[in-house]
Amino acid sequence: MPDPTVELFDRLARRGHDPFLEQVRGTVRFDLATDAEILYWSVTIDRGNVRVSRDEGDADCIVHTTKARFDRVATGSANAMAMLLRAEMIVHGDVQLLVMLERLLPGPPGARGPQLALGLR
Structure with a gap:
């Protein structure tokens, strides 16, 4: 079974x-x-x-969550900012950087924008 988190980071790398x-x-x-x-x-x-x-090195923003929760973000079935507000994701450092990066994360099925750019549809 494909790993949604690995697939997301592979798409971001490309x-x-x-x-x-x-x-x-x-x-x-x-x-x-x-x-x-x-x-x-x-x-x-x-x-x-x-x-x-x-890399486990230093970062301007560090996001802590479970792999299972992040899999939902990676597939577009959960929104990272909503998870942050529900304390399902803990962020240390520059939250604005995460907000900028979120533009590259997939949206819900049927959404336009980053989801199309990442080739998820």
Whole structure:
């Protein structure tokens, strides 16, 4: 069975340059807890250039949630900001950076915008 989180980060890694993020610089690290371990994914945006790694290093914004919850974000069945408001996701650091990155996350089925850009439809 495909892993929605891996697929999302793979799509982000292939994205390369995004003109909507040309004024953005910083790294968001996602710490995704499973029963056995914490999985680390880092998304670095440098003036529109998007890079993804499995780095556990320093970040401007660190997002803590479970892998199962993030799978819902990765498929578009959950919204990251709504999860933040419900305390299903904890964020430390530059929340504005997460808001900018959220533009690249899939929306609900049938949505327009980032979902189309990421090839999810």
